[in-house]
Amino acid sequence: MFKISRMTDYGVVIMAQLAQASDAVVTAPDLAAGAGLPAPTVAKILKRMARGGLVTSHRGMNGGYALSRPATGISVADIIRALEGPVEVTACVDGASGDACSVESLCPIRGCWDRVNSAVNRTLQSMSLAEIAHPPNFIDLPATPKRAAADS
Amino acid sequence: MFKISRMTDYGVVIMAQLAQASDAVVTAPDLAAGAGLPAPTVAKILKRMARGGLVTSHRGMNGGYALSRPATGISVADIIRALEGPVEVTACVDGASGDACSVESLCPIRGCWDRVNSAVNRTLQSMSLAEIAHPPNFIDLPATPKRAAADS
DNA sequence: TTTAAACCGTACTGAAATTGTACGGTATTG
DNA sequence: CAATACCGTACAATTTCAGTACGGTTTAAA
Numbered sequence: 001m002f003k004i005s006r007m008t009d010y011g012v013v014i015m016a017q018l019a020q021a022s023d024a025v026v027t028a029p030d031l032a033a034g035a036g037l038p039a040p041t042v043a044k045i046l047k048r049m050a051r052g053g054l055v056t057s058h059r060g061m062n063g064g065y066a067l068s069r070p071a072t073g074i075s076v077a078d079i080i081r082a083l084e085g086p087v088e089v090t091a092c093v094d095g096a097s098g099d100a101c102s103v104e105s106l107c108p109i110r111g112c113w114d115r116v117n118s119a120v121n122r123t124l125q126s127m128s129l130a131e132i133a134h135p136p137n138f139i140d141l142p143a144t145p146k147r148a149a150a151d152s
Numbered sequence: 153m154f155k156i157s158r159m160t161d162y163g164v165v166i167m168a169q170l171a172q173a174s175d176a177v178v179t180a181p182d183l184a185a186g187a188g189l190p191a192p193t194v195a196k197i198l199k200r201m202a203r204g205g206l207v208t209s210h211r212g213m214n215g216g217y218a219l220s221r222p223a224t225g226i227s228v229a230d231i232i233r234a235l236e237g238p239v240e241v242t243a244c245v246d247g248a249s250g251d252a253c254s255v256e257s258l259c260p261i262r263g264c265w266d267r268v269n270s271a272v273n274r275t276l277q278s279m280s281l282a283e284i285a286h287p288p289n290f291i292d293l294p295a296t297p298k299r300a301a302a303d304s
Numbered sequence: 305t306t307t308a309a310a311c312c313g314t315a316c317t318g319a320a321a322t323t324g325t326a327c328g329g330t331a332t333t334g
Numbered sequence: 335c336a337a338t339a340c341c342g343t344a345c346a347a348t349t350t351c352a353g354t355a356c357g358g359t360t361t362a363a364a
Contacts, residue, residue, distance in 0.1 A: 002154055002241055003274060004265070005322070012264070027339065040325060047341070060332020076264060089154055095364045110227060112164070112228060112284055113156070116275050123271040132264055158352070192354060197314070213309045213360020304322065 002089075004080075011045050011083045012076060015058055018055065018131035020072035023062035045083065052082025064101065071133055087124065089117045093134035154241075156232075161213050162189055163235045164228065164284065171209065171223035171285035177216040197235065204234025223285055229276035239276065241269045 014138035015033050018026060048064050049055045056068040070145065080087055165187050178223060186196035198217050201207045208220040218225065232239055 001240055002156070004154070004241055023357050029339085038324065041323080043340080044324090057330090058338060059330080059338095061334070063332070063339050064308080065340090076263050076268075089153055089156055112279055113278065116228075116272065119275040120268065124267050128262055132351090139238065181310085190353070193352075195311080196353090202311090209311060210361085211309095211359080213363065215310045215361070217311090226317050 007031050008080055008083055011079050014042060015079055015129055016133040017068055019129050023066060025058050025066045027064040030086055049082050053076060055083050071130035074129040075125050076127045087121055089113045160232055160235055163231050166194060166197055167281055168285045169233055170219050171281050173217060179209050179216040201234050206230060206234050223282035224280050226281040227277050228279045229273060239273055241265045243280045
């Protein structure tokens with residue numbers, strides 16, 4: 001329940017890596033290697049980020065991706081929205097087209113989920129990428145390949 | 153993203169119906185008919201509710217289900233927990249058993265999701281079933297079969 | 305005592321979403 | 335001109351979810 005998709009989790013990690021490079025341009029394969037994730041998957045995530053305006057792509061040689069805004073101006077909500085569209089808790093509001101939920105506008109349940117929705121959105125909006133990328137007292141995950149020994 | 157499952161949506165509706173019957177015992181097929189949902193699905197939901205201690209089952213003739221607590225003492229969080237287990241946003245905390253997320257305890261992302269998780273839980277906990285079942289100015293959805301004319 | 309209503313529990317089937325992969329195309333730099 | 339790296343779509347596999355079916359047990363009423 002309420003579990004985020006793996007893509008979303010990956011997306012935040014990738015963006016955090018990019019935030020540590022600031023204005024530097026990083027290639028998709030390089031980010032994939034740094035995070036220990038399959039390269040095509042990372043490429044797909046970055047493409048969606050670019051489409052959402054969170055990162056800027058540079059084609060050609062020495063190309064790659066870079067944040068299009070300072071990390072302090074990018075929230076986790078922005079990342080999720082770029083990956084999976086607007087954050088909605090209920091299928092009621094976007095999926096049911098007039099049939100599944102017949103009580104619709106007078107449905108007391110709807111108000112309930114809306115409240116949850118607002119709380120989630122508010123929390124996601126309040127968390128900036130900078131907070132995640134530069135934690136108060138942690139290492140800044142350099143090029144540490146986590147599964148270097150695991151995948152034998 | 154963050155979308156609740158249909159089962160959860162159904163569960164809240166069913167529980168709201170039960171709340172309006174208070175101490176009365178209602179059969180699973182009756183609740184299913186009132187909500188316009190398939191009977192086996194409703195039965196499955198009620199079984200889980202009973203297993204979670206939210207409703208009490210009465211077997212035999214004139215049996216059925218009733219709330220085991222006043223509606224004011226049952227939160228939406230309780231319902232979700234009974235249906236789908238503890239409310240966790242990340243797969244990190246429950247799914248990955250030591251391999252998927254290798255940075256684990258020093259992962260700054262983890263703290264991020266934990267914050268979201270707390271916000272969601274707090275909101276869900278603050279909403280009681282009574283609020284949904286007896287809204288301030290709404291009808292109390294009696295035996296109105298919503299799709300009586302639709303399924304021809 | 306018998307019968308019927310209603311819950312109990314597991315297993316199975318089908319469908320849907322998600323994840324991961326591949327391929328050919330385009331732009332930029334050296 | 336050649337190599338690098340993003341671009342976009344399409345496809346296959348896996349997993350999860352919703353829905354269904356069946357046989358069993360309990361209780362109350364006739």
